[in-house]
Amino acid sequence: MKILVCISNVPDTTTRIKFVENKLDTTGIQWVINPWDELSLTRALELKDNNPGQVEAVTVAHVGPASAEPTIRKALAIGADSAIRINAEPHDAYFVAAQLAEVIKSEQFDIIMCGIESSDFNGSTVGSMIAEFLQYPSVSAVSNISIENGDVIITREIDGGKEILSLPLPFVAIVQKGIAKEPGIAAMRGIMMARSKPIKVVEPTDVEPLTDVVSYEMPPEKEACRFIDADKPGELIDILQNEEKII
Amino acid sequence: MSVLVYTENWEGKFKKLSYELVSYASGIAKMLDSSVTALSIGDVDDAELKSLGSYGASKILSLKNEHLRMLDSQAYTVVIGDIAKKLDARVIVLSNNNTGKALAPRLSVKLGAGIGSGVSKLPSSTDPFTVYKRVYSGNAFANVVIKSDIKIITLAQNSFEIVGTVNSAEIEHIGYDLEAGLIKTEVRDIHKQTGQLLLTDAEIVVSGGRGMKSPDNWGPLVELAGLLGGATACSRPVSDEGWRPHEEHTGQTGKIIAPNLYIAVGISGATQHIAGVSSSKCIVAINTDKDAPIFETARYGIVGDAMKVLPGLIEAVKSATTD
Ligand SMILES: Cc1cc2nc3c(=O)[nH]c(=O)nc-3n(C[C@H](O)[C@H](O)[C@H](O)COP(=O)(O)OP(=O)(O)OC[C@H]3O[C@@H](n4cnc5c(N)ncnc54)[C@H](O)[C@@H]3O)c2cc1C
Ligand SMILES: Nc1ncnc2c1ncn2[C@@H]1O[C@H](COP(=O)(O)O)[C@@H](O)[C@H]1O
Numbered sequence: 003m004k005i006l007v008c009i010s011n012v013p014d015t016t017t018r019i020k021f022v023e024n025k026l027d028t029t030g031i032q033w034v035i036n037p038w039d040e041l042s043l044t045r046a047l048e049l050k051d052n053n054p055g056q057v058e059a060v061t062v063a064h065v066g067p068a069s070a071e072p073t074i075r076k077a078l079a080i081g082a083d084s085a086i087r088i089n090a091e092p093h094d095a096y097f098v099a100a101q102l103a104e105v106i107k108s109e110q111f112d113i114i115m116c117g118i119e120s121s122d123f124n125g126s127t128v129g130s131m132i133a134e135f136l137q138y139p140s141v142s143a144v145s146n147i148s149i150e151n152g153d154v155i156i157t158r159e160i161d162g163g164k165e166i167l168s169l170p171l172p173f174v175a176i177v178q179k180g181i182a183k184e185p186g187i188a189a190m191r192g193i194m195m196a197r198s199k200p201i202k203v204v205e206p207t208d209v210e211p212l213t214d215v216v217s218y219e220m221p222p223e224k225e226a227c228r229f230i231d232a233d234k235p236g237e238l239i240d241i242l243q244n245e246e247k248i249i
Numbered sequence: 250m251s252v253l254v255y256t257e258n259w260e261g262k263f264k265k266l267s268y269e270l271v272s273y274a275s276g277i278a279k280m281l282d283s284s285v286t287a288l289s290i291g292d293v294d295d296a297e298l299k300s301l302g303s304y305g306a307s308k309i310l311s312l313k314n315e316h317l318r319m320l321d322s323q324a325y326t327v328v329i330g331d332i333a334k335k336l337d338a339r340v341i342v343l344s345n346n347n348t349g350k351a352l353a354p355r356l357s358v359k360l361g362a363g364i365g366s367g368v369s370k371l372p373s374s375t376d377p378f379t380v381y382k383r384v385y386s387g388n389a390f391a392n393v394v395i396k397s398d399i400k401i402i403t404l405a406q407n408s409f410e411i412v413g414t415v416n417s418a419e420i421e422h423i424g425y426d427l428e429a430g431l432i433k434t435e436v437r438d439i440h441k442q443t444g445q446l447l448l449t450d451a452e453i454v455v456s457g458g459r460g461m462k463s464p465d466n467w468g469p470l471v472e473l474a475g476l477l478g479g480a481t482a483c484s485r486p487v488s489d490e491g492w493r494p495h496e497e498h499t500g501q502t503g504k505i506i507a508p509n510l511y512i513a514v515g516i517s518g519a520t521q522h523i524a525g526v527s528s529s530k531c532i533v534a535i536n537t538d539k540d541a542p543i544f545e546t547a548r549y550g551i552v553g554d555a556m557k558v559l560p561g562l563i564e565a566v567k568s569a570t571t572d
Binding site: 041131133138167212219228231240246 | 353359391531
């Protein structure tokens, strides 16, 4: 079994987002693996470790320019066996998914893992798009993947509970909370080994994006917080009831 | 030509979000001089189906098919995609909930339709078709032009006012012959709690952080949530420590919610936490530290000890509701 983890390269979650001329101001930004993808990778590596002989390799794939290579190296340092970088600016989700689908078609993976959303575009779209391009089944809101007696078992979160599902390979799993507890860490040994692991660079296929971001806006200005005396909780309740009319 | 809205049901009933979707779809239909067709898949009775008409749907398609009891993304995409083609739907609207996230992207590829996801306003223009969506986890918004002929939108929950209209919708029961072998997912087991207010549905949420100090201190917080008819939530460290169940974890790596009122108790307001709650209509913060970042996001704040402020609030709610 071969697992592919799709990783997105995003600004660290504490970054103060600013724009210059309608583009993200990248000065001083620390780039990281999208948190969900880091957890996906962690789970994929656990599956490999816990099922020797069944999971042969874990590969990561990224659509992005060469400047994303430190993020890819980080994934290799955490433990991915190899990496593929599709050498193109990630225009939109449709473009990115089409590129990934193309690579998956030629390399044949059994489980494809994507995160529920990237912390930059917040699209929640790439994973399911890949599945439709390839006509693979997909399961969204996956909180666990395990291998039991050779079968791949998936837990899907539903409103107020969970479903335990099984499905044939290959498929796409779109993962969310629960998939792994803590992201795997890159130990010294991993960092050393990552240097010699291969990053295959693939040129993109011709795909026309379906959307364009035309401008960015900052969130509407917040009014300053109105403080209420801790000894007068009734005042707050009165405001919520009679001014805000929300309770 | 029409605007198609997929209205999911929960055990045969629609929710507020279903009516938000229909209201939104009818807003778009007005802009396009078109009409709204709602699609329901599952066992929903006619009275319930009719309710969609009161928010602007002029036609309601109801499909009951036992093979579609469980959400199979691939099969649902085939069915909704075919119906969209038959109707010559120009815009397809779904919720930005788990179901919408599972289906909209597949439909996008099937129909070659660009997608605007997590949209929170009507398009600012229909030519070019420009939608407004949350990006950078709520730290910014983007205006996105969808260039394809068909457009797909997933609507952020609680972002659009429900608009009632007088409209008598026509219900049409339709069938669909599913290709054998299309459904590949097999359900082995289901664990489900029913009758509980879901965090993502709650209009009022009372949430606790590490400032609650101990899992034994949650009594008053739960009581306040109950009195307000709301749900409880927590920050990530709280669920990581096992003080509260994982389902309550809100934030970038937990649930993303948008209630009318979010009361953050003993939560510092880290960006990753705010990312999950910033779309709330009104945020109230209770914190001992007057410089806690949560007060930058909150509309109302109380600087004080949670263990003293919560009982005070409980009393105040009790006396306000008995007046
Ligand atoms: C990749 C990543 C993803 C993350 N995702 C999430 C996420 O989804 N959700 C999330 O919540 N966090 C997330 N975090 C963690 C986040 O950075 C913060 O560490 C976390 O939100 C802090 O939780 P807290 O506010 O409960 O605790 P603290 O930061 O410890 O804050 C406790 C607050 O309580 C106040 N306090 C103390 N005593 C009292 C009292 N008696 N009465 C009232 N107030 C009191 C303190 O002044 C303080 O402000 C993530 C972190 C990373 C790196
Ligand atoms: N440029 C990219 N390269 C590889 N995978 C990506 C890229 N962008 C998004 N993904 C994957 O798709 C998931 C969802 O992203 P999005 O649809 O942008 O919210 C991410 O968690 C990744 O797994």
